Amino acid sequence: MGRLASAYGQAVAAHRQAAQRLARARRALAEAVASAAPDTADLVAGLERLGATLTGPGADGGHPAAGPVPVRIGAASTLSDGGFPVLVPLGAGHHLLVDRDARDARVGALLRTVILRLLAAAPAGAVRVAGIDPATLGATFLPLRSLVDAGVLATAATTDAEIAALLDDAERHARTDRAAGGPEPELLLLVVASVPGARELARLTALTHAGAAAPVCVLLAGLSPGGERAAPRATALRLNERYALLGDPPGFTFSGDGRGLAAPVQLDGEPQPGTAAGLARQLGPAARRDDAVGFAELLPARRWAESAAAGLRTVVGRAGRDPVTLAFDDATPHWLVGGRTGAGKTVFLLNVLYGLAARYAPTELRLHLLDFKEGVSFTEFVPTDRDPSWLPHARAVGIESDREYGLAVLRDLRRELHRRAGVFKRHGVTKLADLPADAALPRVVAVVDEFQVLLAGTDQVARAAVDLLEELARKGRSYGLHLVLASQSATGVESLYGRAEAIFGQFPLRVALPGGGGVLDPLNDAASRLAVGSAVVNTAGGATGADTVVRFPDPHADAAALATARHELWQARPAGSPPPAVFRGYAGAYPQDSPAFAALRPVDGSPAALVGRVVDVDGTAAGFTLDPVPGRHLAVVGTDPTGAEVLWAAVSGLARQHAPGGARFLLAALTAEPVADELTEALTAAGHPVERLDAAGLRDRLADLAGSPPPDAGSVRTYLVVFGMEAAAGTLDRPDADSFRSGREDLRTVLRDGPARGVHLLGWWRGLRPLADDLGGAHQRDDIACLVALNVPGADLGLHLGAHDLDWRPRPNRALLVDRHDQRTELIVPFVRPGHERDEER
Secondary structure, eight states: OHHHHHHHHHHHHHHHHHHHHHHHHHHHHHTTOTTHHHHHHHHHHHHHHHHHHHHSTTOOOOOTTTSOEEEEEEEEEOSSSOEEEEEEEEBTTBEEEESSOTTSHHHHHHHHHHHHHHHHHSOTTSEEEEEEOTTTTTGGGGGGHHHHHHTSBOOOBOSHHHHHHHHHHHHHHHTOOOOTTSOOOOEEEEEESSOOOHHHHHHHHHHHTSOTTSOEEEEEESOOSOSTTOOTTEEEEEEOSSOEEEOOOTTOOOSTTSSOOSSOEEEOOSOOTTHHHHHHHHHHHHHHHHHOOOGGGGSOSSTTOOOOSSOEEEEEEEETTEEEEEEESSSSOOEEEEOOTTSSHHHHHHHHHHHHHHHSOTTTEEEEEEEOSSSOTTGGGSOOSSOOOOOTTEEEEEESOOHHHHHHHHHHHHHHHHHHHHHHHHHTOSSGGGSOGGGOOOEEEEEEETHHHHTOSSSHHHHHHHHHHHHHHHHHHHHTEEEEEEESOOTTOGGGTTTHHHHHTTOOEEEEOTTOGGGSOTTOOTTTTOOTTEEEEESSTTOTTOEEEEEOOOGGGGHHHHHHHHHHHHHTSOTTOOOOEEEETTSOBOGGGOHHHHTOOOOSSOOEEEEEEESSSSOOEEEEEOOSSTTOOEEEESSSTHHHHHHHHHHHHHHHTSOTTSEEEEEEESSOHHHHHHHHHHHHHTTOOEEEEOHHHHHHHHHHHHHOOOOOTTOOEEEEEEESGGGGHHHHHSBOTTTOOBHHHHHHHHHHHTGGGTEEEEEEESSHHHHHHHHTSGGGGGGSOEEEESSOOHHHHHHHHTOTTOOOOOOTTOEEEEETTTTEEEEEEEBOOTTHHHHHHO
């Protein structure tokens, strides 16, 4: 650098001497003194040699962010046949202003030449080039296409939105802090081939006043140099029809009056063919290496060292070389993320979650994670057979979530909101940061991937979800509850009609990935040309002019670093931390995995028939209490073979609530014999008497039970278990030869009086019509108050129950639990036996 500065100073001194000698030569010529010509020739030859030294192959331009680099733009003409190279200093705070824009072919060639020469003079990766060209729509930069492909030159900004976004980036880059003793920041070479609108021009000229501390260099074409807009470190270039006039470089005066170089300048023409391609091959690898963002860059140096009292912050990627930090705080309490399939939406969310979890302890941060697509976005945060670790910050994780599960999570968050409101009132504060240390609360971040699935349609779930989202978005800011809604598209969601602005207006931070421009303002097309692995971050609700293009890594590309981060967080979890409540929408529910089922013991009171797990945050066991009230029987309805599994689970749980011999089981296997056989073995092994019945035996036992006297205090409870109740219809229809009573009449008597006598029926009907026939009509439907509906159409079920607004759509691995006495309707995952799929295949 010292050598270059010395050479540049010599060139300036030589030029001054040349000007003086030229003046003397002119005087001498006027006096007819012929001896001046050789001196002038010698001077010109010396200047040529000096210019060749500065611009030749051996010249080292240095780092243009640390100081100006001399770049050749042409040659000055003198009185002799020769001339000398003209160099302008370019670098941080040193700019070039041209009074004509790139529609003049000379200016376009000049800009391309300067770009190539500065890139060639600077170390690889030291210069990043961005262009603005509204007049020719980027045509000025087309000959440099190979540099664009190599990642050295950005695609030219041509629209108002693109120019505003680029200026946002340039202004942030101009504020880059230079770390003491650290590497020089990259120089942003901002090449303006044609002047944009007045507002953007004002921002551009402000950049030229930023000074040498800002690593930005502006080549501004189409602005007349001089006047109030003149930059203190800008070299001015004026063109006429034949040549250019060069203004004095910053810090030096070539002319006596300070107006510039006295000699006219012939600008260099187009670069040699292949120069751009050659530079692209040389600089491309360095540019791509510099462009790559590593997962480790997103993580802090020390784990759990930050406080969440004033908000949450995490690095999400880089804009140029600068890390981009986003926050959950009062200014940006909620985020809206959009991107098409394969755009990297899940990858971006994983980066955010790992970054937050590494910065904040579980006492500072709690996560609720929901995924509504057919994927496994958050599987790595929960324990699995392959990896027992989990993210200690996670409270609830839904994988392939049901809409009802999403609704349950939103309700859980609302309960937390109300609980926090009570805590705030007790301590007389209005902000999370003002709570005393002994009452501190963690911030809550709820991430909902493919949230449009939750809001689809106009049914009860969608309406309730919209109401909850609006309440959470409106109140969450105050109580430290933050939402991240991610989707391929939020348009066309019927339940949001008239409500979208009330909800999304609370989401000032927008992240648009490729194909996700719908989260931005309709006039903002900043995301239209994004590559996978990049996103537009907007902190003004999507409005034009507040965009930052961020590159982010795929954490799975560095599997070792990812696994290390996950296991370090898990191993550092506080003692006694429970794993998250996990809802796997595709997985079956097994009784042995239910804490409630495992806790069943003999009881003195009324036992419970457990039939599955509720679709809620805690995975609550679903069941019915079989007390002496009329109608406390269980009907499982539907042709799905899962009906036999539900019956098996209910009876197995009841057996655990009686001491050996404390209950008797009458078991009629009119279908599903393998399940009934297994159940018989288990009941017998538990010490309970079991009697197997066929259809005729069922008819006889119903008669006995219908005529049995009221039980005494020590009587044994009786459970009549029937697999395929409709198969006995013909037998039950026949009247008894002596009493003239049919089996159905005895059945209805048992249904009505049985619970008071310690008799409960648990049956599987493979259709609603057979069940209605056995009950005897709609007015008798309360005789079986407990019902589990499988693949029964919602309209038919609602008609049977007399509930015309019933919201039920049958689907695999789900059932609807109905308790008419408790006015309870719940979506459940029905219990099944481990390995039941093999029985079905056989």
